[in-house]
Amino acid sequence: MPATRPVELGSFTPSVVLEVARRSGAVDAAGLEVNERLVTSSPAQFRSLLDGELHLAMTSPDNVLAYRYDPQNPLGELADARILAAVDAGLGLGVWLRPGATLDDVRGGEVGVDVPGSGFALALFTILERRGLAIDDYELALLGSTPRRVTALLAGACVATVLGAGNELVAEAGGATLVASVAEELAPYLGTVLAVVRDEHVEVGHDLAGVLLATARAILSGELRDEAVAAAADRLGLDRPLAERYVANLAGPGGLVADGRVDPAALRTLVGLRQHWLPRVVDGRDVLDAAGDDPGLVVTR
Structure with missing residues (x-):
């Protein structure tokens, strides 16, 4: 039997989709052992990614833009931050x-x-x-x-x-x-992505993305709806009516991105917000202009 691969995943709020994937056996079937660690802030999350303490992150795509292109990000250094899959389009944000x-x-x-x-x-x-x-x-x-x-x-x-x-x-x-x-x-908008900064974690990141996306589709189809309600209650501390509302919202505006596709228009929304509030001009060009034609920003299998 292949060895189980450990994955250190940093997130801000416990992932209901990940919990459902655990309960359904999908995480084990993929040969993964995912340790979800809750982070206190985006700089702390990316510091841990850069230091190798975290392998992957559930994070805002704006963070990927900031740490990939903006040398004045909170850590003051650039990273080869990449998006492996879209997770949700805002999820109640x-x-x-x-x-x-x-x-x-x-x-x-x-x-x-x-x-x-x-x-x-x-x-x-x-x-x-x-x-x-x-x-x-x-x-x-x-x-x-x-x-x-x-x-x-x-x-x-x-x-x-x-x-x-x-x-x-x-x-x-x-x-x-x-x-x-x-x-x-602010539609089109992208709320959460699965991201990576180190090459050695790209493959396992794609494997985890596959598990999460398959689980998202099963939740949206109703196949794993009850498991999702239970997971939302347990992991988010919601009572049953709120947990049911949470799961219903997964299929609404801002809900799960079941195919994992990163909408270029949603990325442009995020770029536009950052350029409006935090313009970073070098040699007459905003540093985020590079995001529009960067083949390394989104890395799919």
């Missing part, structure tokens, strides 16, 4: 206000982000800007990963933040108010 707050409260208040230059933060700034709130109208609170931000929002530690991957359901149940869906307002 939206801008939320703390219970009882209105947009008027954002002015002069604290807005929670992972780090100021993350893709989710840029989407947040854009949605607030479209509602008449310039970035100078509020203070930024650096709160780390999404589960930390939903806790802070409900505790009143920030007036607004961006949430997704089931955390938005917790916020809604706690009385938070949705300002706008990122996946709908």
